[in-house]
Amino acid sequence: MAQGFTGADEIVAKYGGDKSALIQVLLDIQRENRWLPKDALKLVSRKLGIPLTQIYHTSTFYKAFSLTPKGRHSVSVCLGTACQVRGAPRLLDRVVETFKIKPGETSTDMRFSLDTVNCLGCCALGPVMVVDSEYYGKPSAKELEQIAAACE
Numbered sequence: 001m002a003q004g005f006t007g008a009d010e011i012v013a014k015y016g017g018d019k020s021a022l023i024q025v026l027l028d029i030q031r032e033n034r035w036l037p038k039d040a041l042k043l044v045s046r047k048l049g050i051p052l053t054q055i056y057h058t059s060t061f062y063k064a065f066s067l068t069p070k071g072r073h074s075v076s077v078c079l080g081t082a083c084q085v086r087g088a089p090r091l092l093d094r095v096v097e098t099f100k101i102k103p104g105e106t107s108t109d110m111r112f113s114l115d116t117v118n119c120l121g122c123c124a125l126g127p128v129m130v131v132d133s134e135y136y137g138k139p140s141a142k143e144l145e146q147i148a149a150a151c152e
């Protein structure tokens with residue numbers, strides 16, 4: 001079955017069909033669709049004249065890319081050393097409980113995807129989580145519930 005995607009044609013055209021822009025093209029497709037659909041990768045392969053295997057290699061190498069559909073809201077919990085010391089494992093447990101998904105998963109209603117990361121560069125706020133580019137330091141259980149409820 002074909003996987004729906006948007007913008008791949010325009011994105012390839014925006015970079016003038018330049019092979020060396022592969023990563024930028026993939027980043028734009030990822031941003032537009034929240035993942036890299038197989039049919040979009042086939043189109044990129046055809047248009048840029050790059051073997052599909054090479055595109056898959058690039059897509060799996062960088063953590064920014066996902067080959068599976070992602071939820072509408074991205075939730076990341078920092079498990080870097082400073083956050084670990086400040087209670088990140090407890091925060092992650094609470095996030096798993098509140099958002100009802102495990103790290104690396106997407107909720108069945110496609111609302112959330114949860115990932116863990118290693119240091120977001122704001123250790124003093126730790127333990128830190130990020131929801132759609134919004135940073136939260138030491139969120140309480142109540143705040144987590146409010147954050148989850150605010151995400152449609």
Ligand code: FES
Nearest residue numbers: 078080083120123
């Ligand atoms: S270790 Fe979590 S922000 Fe640095």
